[in-house]
Amino acid sequence: MQSRSKFMQISIGSEIVLHIVFGIVTLACLIPLWSVISISLSDDNKMRQIGYRFWPVGFSTKSYEFVLAQGRALLNAYGLTILVTLVGTILCVLVVSMYAYILFRKDFKYRKFFTFFGFFTMLINAGLVPWYIVCVNVLHLKDTIYALILPYVMNMWYVLIFRTYLSMSLPDSIIESAKIDGAGEFTTFFRIVIPLVKPGLATIALFAAITYWNDWWLPFMLIEKPELYNLQYMMYRVQQKIQYLAEIAGRLGASGIVPTDLPAESARMAMAVLGMGPIVLAYPFFQRYFVKGLTIGAIKG
16 A cells, blocks of 8 residues: 555656646636636727727726626526526436436346437437427427426437446446335436446536526527527627627618727627626535546546
């Protein structure tokens, strides 16, 4: 054990190099984020004159005032997005974990069929038009909140990730012991398996939450009611509005009919800041399990 601990130790020089490398990587991630925040707090007219800077150019909150002027619609979009993200993430984790679990069980009779079925549909799909027809005419999801949740509940890529995690972290002897003790399948899964694979579940949950939070495609395809616009799609609509007003301002601004000081570029960055805030704050709660879930293979190896 002592020789192994000595083997695991690294020299001070190597530790310094690693700290420098990770410091550079951290800056490479933080500098673009700070640039977005800086632009969102800048004055558009001054940015057009002198270009982008690391610090806000002509400090202004006009972009946030323009975005927040959406008022109740913005709050409704936030609430809807949070609800869809929470419900969708829970359902996705439940469906993915159960599907991966039956693929993990070597005694499941139809294991190969369901593996092939999921993998085949992941590689080959019918296309956009059949997908839209099924969602609208068969499942009747159009203009319902279910349209923002159900299409992302099942993801075969997540299933393969979680199945691999199960095979590397969950011994078959645990399942056999549960059977000997008389535990049923659902008891084994929810009371024995789930508590042992929290890092893998957290990894899938984080992937699913990011997918739901950043989604604008589903409302673009399936939603026409403004009260069902999620945050990302609403910001997409606001950006379209900004582009339209900026175009009209360029044509009619000289006559004074349309204002020419629209916060076009800074408003886009303000929307990005407002959109990424909650999901960035949620990441620290997943980080402990997320890192362990991604490195389980290296630890066991």
